[in-house]
Amino acid sequence: MQEYELIIVGGGPAGLAAAISARENGIERLLILERDYELGGILNQCIHNGFGLHTFKEELTGPEYAQRFIDQVFEKNIPYKLNTMVLEIEACGDEKMVTAINKEDGLMRLKTKSVILAMGCRERPRGALNIPGYRPAGIYTAGTAQRLVNMEGLMPGREVVILGSGDIGLIMARRMTLEGAKVKVVAELLPYSGGLQRNIVQCLEDFDIPLKLSHTVVEVHGKERVTGVTLAEVDENRRPIPGTEEFYSCDTLLLSCGLIPENELSVKAGIELSNITSGPVVNESLETNIKGIFACGNVLHVHDLVDYVSEEAKKAGQQAAAFLQEKESDKKEKTIIIQPEGGIRYTVPQKIRTESMEENLTVRFRVGKVYENVYVNVYLGDKQIIHKKRKKMAPGEMEQIILKKSDLTQELKFDKIIMKLEEA
Amino acid sequence: MKIKELTCINCPLGCALTVTLDGEKVIKVEGNTCPKGKTYGEKEVTNPTRILTSSVEVIGGKLPVVSVKTASDIPKNKIKECAAGLKNITVQAPVKIGDIVLENIGGTGIALIATKNVERR
Numbered sequence: 001m002q003e004y005e006l007i008i009v010g011g012g013p014a015g016l017a018a019a020i021s022a023r024e025n026g027i028e029r030l031l032i033l034e035r036d037y038e039l040g041g042i043l044n045q046c047i048h049n050g051f052g053l054h055t056f057k058e059e060l061t062g063p064e065y066a067q068r069f070i071d072q073v074f075e076k077n078i079p080y081k082l083n084t085m086v087l088e089i090e091a092c093g094d095e096k097m098v099t100a101i102n103k104e105d106g107l108m109r110l111k112t113k114s115v116i117l118a119m120g121c122r123e124r125p126r127g128a129l130n131i132p133g134y135r136p137a138g139i140y141t142a143g144t145a146q147r148l149v150n151m152e153g154l155m156p157g158r159e160v161v162i163l164g165s166g167d168i169g170l171i172m173a174r175r176m177t178l179e180g181a182k183v184k185v186v187a188e189l190l191p192y193s194g195g196l197q198r199n200i201v202q203c204l205e206d207f208d209i210p211l212k213l214s215h216t217v218v219e220v221h222g223k224e225r226v227t228g229v230t231l232a233e234v235d236e237n238r239r240p241i242p243g244t245e246e247f248y249s250c251d252t253l254l255l256s257c258g259l260i261p262e263n264e265l266s267v268k269a270g271i272e273l274s275n276i277t278s279g280p281v282v283n284e285s286l287e288t289n290i291k292g293i294f295a296c297g298n299v300l301h302v303h304d305l306v307d308y309v310s311e312e313a314k315k316a317g318q319q320a321a322a323f324l325q326e327k328e329s330d331k332k333e334k335t336i337i338i339q340p341e342g343g344i345r346y347t348v349p350q351k352i353r354t355e356s357m358e359e360n361l362t363v364r365f366r367v368g369k370v371y372e373n374v375y376v377n378v379y380l381g382d383k384q385i386i387h388k389k390r391k392k393m394a395p396g397e398m399e400q401i402i403l404k405k406s407d408l409t410q411e412l413k414f415d416k417i418i419m420k421l422e423e424a
Numbered sequence: 425m426k427i428k429e430l431t432c433i434n435c436p437l438g439c440a441l442t443v444t445l446d447g448e449k450v451i452k453v454e455g456n457t458c459p460k461g462k463t464y465g466e467k468e469v470t471n472p473t474r475i476l477t478s479s480v481e482v483i484g485g486k487l488p489v490v491s492v493k494t495a496s497d498i499p500k501n502k503i504k505e506c507a508a509g510l511k512n513i514t515v516q517a518p519v520k521i522g523d524i525v526l527e528n529i530g531g532t533g534i535a536l537i538a539t540k541n542v543e544r545r
Contacts, residue, residue: 047491047539048477061477063491063540067521134518139538153489178507180479198433202474205431391457397436 001158004112005324006030007098009086009265012041013306014297014313015118016069022116022315023076032073032399033100039073039080040066041120043148045304046258048171050198054307056097065306081105089115089269091290114292114320117266117280118313121259123168131163133220136227142168142256147177147399153191157252161229162186163217165193165200166396167304169256174203177253184248187215189238192370194258194396196304208297217246217253226251259302269293270350276346277301282350283335284361285319286312294320300347301364304398308364336408336415343421344369344373345395351415354408364418367393371421376401379418380408393421425451428469434460441465473497477539480509480525485517485542492525495535506530517544 006027008015011034019032028119038044043051046062053059056068065313073080083101098110106334123141140148140156146153146168158181162169165188173183186204193200204211212231218240219230261279265269272281273287279300280288287294296316333353340347347365371393378401380387385407393399401419408417425446432439433475437457443465444451449477453465475497479489497504506529519542526536 040488044540047479047493049475049493059475061491061493061539064521069543150491151487151489153479153481176506178476180508180511197431197438201431201433206474269511392437394436 002108002110004029004031004110006114006320007059007110007112008032008116008118009089009098010034010041010118010120010297010299011036011039011080011082012118012120012297013066013069013309014042014120014299014316015041015116016066016073017310018116018118018294018296018317018320019078019080020069020072020076021314022321023078023317025318025321027317027321030078031112032078033084033086033098034080034082035085038083039070039082042143045143045150046171047150048070048175051306055310056304062306067113069310070239071090073110086265089265089293091269091293094292114294114323116279116313116316116320117263117271117288117293117295117299118297118316119262119265119299121261123255124258126255129163129255131217131220132414133229134223136220136222136225138222138226138242138251139220139253139255142166142172142254145172145252145254146175149179153182155179156254157181157226157250159184159250160252160254161231161250162254163215163216163229163257164188164256164258164398165195165211166256167195167199169254170199170203170407172193172254172256173209174207174225177207177209181252183209184250185209185231186211187217188213189257192394194394196396210275213255216240220253221247226253229253259298261299261302266295271295274346274350277348281351282349283356284349285322286316286349287323288317292320292323294323301346304396308398334415338363338417338419340365341418341420343369343371344376344419347419352403352408353357354405357403357405359405361405362400363403364398364400365419366395366398366423368395368398370394374421374423377405377420377422379420380414385417389401430465430468432461432464434457434458434464443469445469470498472500473512474500474503476503476506476529476536478507481514482519482542483512483514483516484545485519486545487540487542490519490525491539492536493539494529494532495537498529498532498534502530502532506532510536517542 043062043066051065086100089100090097108330221228228249233238280295294316296313442454477493523538
């Protein structure tokens with residue numbers, strides 16, 4: 001049986017950055033397992049630009065951003081297996097067992113001391129959206145359409161309606177238009193778009209594509225192929241308002257209605273998940289409840305910028321290396337819980353072992369709705385340790401604050417930090 | 425005097441900008457909360473430009489298409505025309521990131537370059 005120090009599940013942006021960082025931190029026997037035919041993950045289909053402004057200080061397309069990391073994997077001779085599906089991760093004491101399969105090796109049982117979960121996320125499909133109507137051909141998630149157009153050179157349709165104004169939906173509105181399709185409308189259930197401002201301007205406004213906020217699809221027409229959809233306005237409870245129905249003829253409906261971390265393997269391994277992020281609950285080292293299993297990127301929580309995925313994955317690689325090199329692993333450590341309140345939906349990490357924490361810890365979080373002129377306040381008991389003003393916050397924009405170790409270790413009697421949004 | 429309304433794209437604030445023009449000359453930008461907004465407002469009403477990204481067919485490659493971009497930004501009003509012109513373009517594998525696919529796209533004087541490596545089949 002082959003034995004590894006570290007197995008990384010997923011060769012997308014998170015897996016690549018984690019592998020490179022683990023190798024840079026001295027880990028020799030590591031392996032990346034990727035189910036697609038090439039490394040790079042979702043970046044391969046994201047051919048638009050805007051990636052890498054933070055990491056490389058220049059604007060790259062997805063494939064170019066991926067190649068920068070793939071080149072480093074090659075230079076460092078980091079082994080990887082493509083077309084390889086991981087079926088199971090088991091934790092038995094200090095050892096972990098990864099079961100994977102591909103055509104060359106058949107079924108593999110790989111023993112490893114640590115694992116980094118980097119499986120990414122997937123799109124919420126039609127079945128999860130409760131759209132009434134038949135099930136004709138012509139309904140795709142925006143990401144599937146993106147892969148067809150950008151990687152396979154195929155056009156999913158000619159007349160398009162898009163439900164959901166997430167970034168992939170906006171990007172595909174432009175992409176389909178440039179490929180000659182007519183994108184008639186983008187409907188968004190919520191009263192605001194979850195997409196980035198620049199995408200609303202450059203993907204919709206540039207092409208005069210209307211964005212209908214507080215609208216949803218109430219009926220899909222067509223039996224064999226989509227022939228149209230009916231949109232209706234919704235009230236504040238997201239219920240369609242009778243009398244507002246409007247028919248749009250189209251042959252294609254694209255869905256851009258949110259992303260869900262892909263954690264089937266994690267659940268089977270016994271990893272505790274957050275029911276808000278749908279990703280693992282992790283500590284300051286991005287370690288899950290199972291010692292030696294770490295998580296990063298979109299499998300942990302959905303990011304909006306790949307730059308932050310790379311940054312987080314780099315840390316996961318460092319922490320996995322530190323775990324492997326640690327002599328004495330059963331330090332008795334105090335754990336502090338971060339409790340999000342008043343408008344903050346979640347934080348990552350969710351808990352902190354103060355002894356293991358670096359001097360500055362980045363805590364990422366999202367808010368539940370659009371806020372203007374609020375303060376992000378962090379409390380240890382009655383003591384306010386952070387007070388930061390934000391002019392505008394939106395659910396679509398991931399936020400972050402930096403916690404200082406010195407702040408947390410001064411007040412030893414508290415076992416939780418409260419993080420909340422407050423008016424001035 | 426002409427007034428144009430637009431949304432700044434530099435950050436999540438998305439400031440509603442009002443740009444006042446006298447002919448082609450920008451008189452003032454209002455509604456911005458930072459200097460970036462002013463620069464954006466001025467450029468966007470006088471000379472709006474974009475990077476065009478798309479994909480073109482590959483002959484003899486391991487992949488059917490290769491992704492491409494304009495080497496620098498091109499006028500916004502040329503985007504549709506330039507994109508439509510890529511329908512009949514093919515490239516021969518192998519292709520490397522940075523390879524020039526078209527010297528001068530749509531008469532803009534800007535090159536179209538590959539953004540992905542595609543090996544020969």
